[in-house]
Amino acid sequence: MKKLLVVLLSILCVLSLAGCSNGGNGGGNSGEDAPAADETVYVKLGCSGPLSGDAKVYGEAVRNAAQIAVDEINASDSNIKFEFNMADDEADGEKAVSAYSSLYDWGMQVSLFTVTSGSGAAVAANYDEDKIFAITPSGSATALVYTAEKNFPGNFQMCFTDPNQGVASADYMAEHFADKKIGIIYKSDDVYSAGVYEKFMSEAAAKNLNVVYKDGAFTNDSATDFSTQLTAAKDAGADLVFLPIYYQPASLILKQASDMGYAPTFFGVDGMDGILTLEGFDTSLAEGLYLLTPFAADADDELTKHFVDAYVSAHGETPNQFAADAYDCVYAIHQALENIGYNSMYSTNALYDDMIAQFTTMTFNGLTGENMTWAENGEVSKAPKAVIIENGVYVSAD
Amino acid sequence: MKNILTNLFNKKNRGRTLSFIIVILAYAGIEILTHSVRVSRLFTSLLVPTCCYIVLALSLNLVVGFSGELSLGHAGFMAIGAFTAVCVSGLIGSVIVNDILRLIISIIAGCVVSGIFGLIISVPVLKLSGDYLAIVTLAFGQIIKSLINNIFFGYDANGLQFSFVNNSLELQNGKMLLSGPMGATDTAKISNFTAGIILILITLYVIYSLIDSKYGRTIMAARDNRIAAESIGVNISKTKTLAFVISASLAGAAGALYALNYSTLQPSKFDFNTSILVLVYVVFGGLGNINGTMISTTVLYILPELLRSLRDYRMLIYAVVLIVVMQVTNSARVRELVNRISSKVFKKREVRL
Incomplete structure (x- = not known):
């Protein structure tokens, strides 16, 4: 008997959800008369x-x-x-x-x-x-x-779009850092990061960028320790490290690179935006960091x-x-x-x-x-x- | 005729019959509802995933409840089934036009491949027990997720193309079926609610047939007292393997149905949290309790959606409800109170909770 009660209750629960429909999709179309100006x-x-x-x-x-x-x-x-x-x-x-x-x-x-x-x-x-x-x-x-x-x-x-960011980054580097040796650290299980990475690599090949280290992949489960990737990038002689990732892992990378005395030019995309406001992050580590972003909170135009x-x-x-x-x-x-x-x-x-x-x-x-x-x-x-x-x-x- | 009826409702078969009745009644009710009144989009969008999670929870209950082994990698089997089905469905899409046939073939493929993986995993896993088994299954789930994260698979005029870790595929007018972390995109949405209900019914039939059989009794005997069971000649590892493989293939079928309900699917969906979520459904419904599992899955899956109107407090309330219900159903005092009330109401001395 009790089981039956439970069944009834859960069916009620389901039905109440079904009953939530009333809005429909015709909102804003109620009046048939011509609208007043x-x-x-x-x-x-x-x-x-x-x-x-x-x-x-x-x-x-x-x-x-x-x-x-x-x-x-x-x-x-x-x-x-x-x-x-x-x-x-x-x-x-x-x-x-x-x-x-x-x-x-x-x-x-x-x-x-x-x-x-x-x-x-x-x-x-x-x-x-x-x-x-x-x-x-x-x-x-x-x-x-x-x-x-x-x-x-x-x-x-x-x-x-991710591809555009990858292409724009590669183009920018080709223009400004043509003689740098480039290393990349990216998050392979993230659609955003992997998407930027893929397009960056093909554009980098087209622009003859010197990519010396491209296997710096990490995943969500390994997003706390980057010593392996940083050491490999350093050993490969990379003096520009491209970070197409969000700012939280990037902040750790900056910290760990500084701890091991590795100071290449870091270059991020729009996911890097926000690193200066990250709680507990020493902003001096981000000095000299390049990023490609459509928005800078310190811009002095009226709208911003x-x-x-x-x-x-x-x-x-x-x-x-x-x-x-x-x-x-x-x-x-x-x-x-x-x-x-x-x-x-x-x-x-x-x-x-x-x-x-x-x-x-x-x-x-x-x-x-x-x-x-x-x-x-x-x-x-x-x-x-x-x-x-x-x-x-x-x-x-x- | 009368014989069949009494047979259906005798003490041994009552639970099984009740399960089927619940599912069929729920299906009939929902079908009548969706065809008679205009139900909300939210409601219809939840039907198929609810069916998938019910099948998943039932299959996990086979391992956790009946076999007594804690498995934390069930999302891994779901993922195998899901991505196998997506690939199969994508490959046969141009040959088989009928959606129902395509769905059936995809689900069977997901089921079989997942079962094969279940068999492979069971060899090292079932030598262990308790915490060790939990850890190994946990690792298995993570490995599967990472593997799928690195698979690039597609086809074009030259046939199937495959690459691992780095995407080196250059397809001529072809189609990517799996693209690493981006998973499957452009999947044809061919799952439907009826298929979900049929899958639940098949799952129920398989599970009841198993636990009512000789194998089922040995599985439970091995769970309750391993040494005693072994002493009377029960082959423990064989019975456990059987339960584990069946559970894996059912989870694969659920994953297949799930994957074909969405146009995109990413491997990151099948992480540790999904395994735990399904485990919560099972524990919430009661270990070894099949009807309880179905009901708890439905309620727990739908609850967060019902709470949408609470906005920011949604997940807070959901967590509180979980804790309260777990505490209340396990508190001896509450059980006693419920028993007393229900025995008064129904004039019965003993009521099982």
């Missing part, structure tokens, strides 16, 4: 990213920055305002599908896609099938916007200053590139919505088509670049900035 419309903006688990710093950066942008827009006199909903996907493909589904049930109309690449690849096809326009702030794998078999026309990226001030006062820390990209995404979506003259008469499909047409033609100026444009395949075109860390701040390095 000054009518305010709310657009449901969804996003999924890790808010728990290992990668939660990235998800929180995106959420905080997107929220700042949404609040600013909603406080402005624009008629197009946002309702923002961020779902937790734990940076996991399986959870990302659930998170996407819950956002769909909520009635998401446009989306900031996902924060991480792995999650994004898992739901890229879903966005495409349901025709929901999405632009990711930080999911840099190409699988988010196109695969070998098909292009997802409504999926866009605000950040550089405004954003950094808003972020610091709200969250007490300096925003990183994830945050800047998310802020740009919200404003880019808003700009596109303004351009197409979005109103409550729009159907979801028309919104999708017009947003694609808008994004492939418009130019956007934001925190992470001037005159950004988007290609048909969803990749962004903006100039990567190389910065060098001097006296604990980013200085433009050209």
Whole structure:
């Protein structure tokens, strides 16, 4: 008898989940009358990213920055305002599908896609099938916007793709460090790092870069001790070490290299951004570190200053590139919505088509670049900035 | 007719019949629901993975509950099944157009390959017991993940191409099936809920047939008292191998169904945490308790999704619920209280918890 009770209870539990559906996907399309000129419309903006688990710093950066942008827009006199909903996907493909589904049930109309690449690849096809326009702030794998078999026309990226970062790094080195011997340490079980590495290697071969050490792979399980890779790089005579990895392992590499008296030029990509704000990290170790990033928190243009001030006062820390990209995404979506003259008469499909047409033609100026444009395949075109860390701040390095 | 019915519900078969009834009723209920009202997307998206995790938990229960060996590498078998199925499905995709046939072949392939790995692993593993076995299975899970992380596999006009550690494949108009840490991409999503339910039913049939057979009794005898069992001539290593291999192949089948439900799949999914998650389902439902395992898996898998509205507190509440339920169901005082209440309500003296 008790078992039966348990069964009934669990079935109830399941059914209650099924009953959660009510939002549907026709939000914003209620009135049939012509819209008044000054009518305010709310657009449901969804996003999924890790808010728990290992990668939660990235998800929180995106959420905080997107929220700042949404609040600013909603406080402005624009008629197009946002309702923002961020779902937790734990940076996991399986959870990302659930998170996407819950956002769909909520009635998401446009989306900031996902924060991480792995999650994004898992739901890229879903966005495409349901025709929901999405632009990711930080999911840099190409699988988010196109695969070998098909292009997802409504999926866009605000950040550089992994291949582009690899190519841009190799090009920069060919221009500025042509005579250096290059060593590479990368994370082989990470889509981002392996993706950058692969393209860097092929571009390096094309540009005749002198890569003396290329087997410095590590994995998530061995991301604490880099003495083997550093010793091998040193023995190979590398005087420039390329680190296409995130800043946490990079901080350990800098520390361990300094401990063993190895002082090559270190060169990172956008994942390196954030190393100066890492708690407990001696920033003097990062002196002379080059990185290719679209955003520098110390830049002195108006927009950056405004954003950094808003972020610091709200969250007490300096925003990183994830945050800047998310802020740009919200404003880019808003700009596109303004351009197409979005109103409550729009159907979801028309919104999708017009947003694609808008994004492939418009130019956007934001925190992470001037005159950004988007290609048909969803990749962004903006100039990567190389910065060098001097006296604990980013200085433009050209 | 009456004979069959009484046979189905006699003391020996009651548990088995109840399991099948639960699954079939749940299937019927959900099918009626999805076809009559508009159910949420979240609900439909959870159906297939729930089935996969139920099969996984049931197969792990065979090792942990019935065979009494702690295995911490079950995600490894799931991974083998998953990536085998993705490759097979990708390879036969152009030949076999029928999705159902393609799904069946892929699942069988995942099941067989995973079973073979189970057999290979069982040779060194089952010589050990207790903590040692747990450590070796843990290592096995990690090894599998690392191996798949380094495999690059694809095909083109020249046939199958394979490389290890560094991607040296240059495909002419071909397709990458596995690309190292990026795993499988562009997988055809051919899994469905009905297939999941059928897989659960097959799993139940296999497990019940095994534990009700002579082998099943020797497996449990070996678990309860190894020395006594050996003294009456039970071949311990053979019975344990049998349970382990069946468990591995069922986990492979679950992995296959799982993989074909998503368009992309990365090896990093099958880490230690996934093994532990499934183990939690098993322990939560009760070691050796099949219905309990199915129910606990469903509840624990769906709970975090139900809690989405709590936002930041979601994982906190989930953890608290886990701890509370584990504590409550194991507390003697609560059990006694429940017994007293239920005996009053149902006018029965003895109620099993």
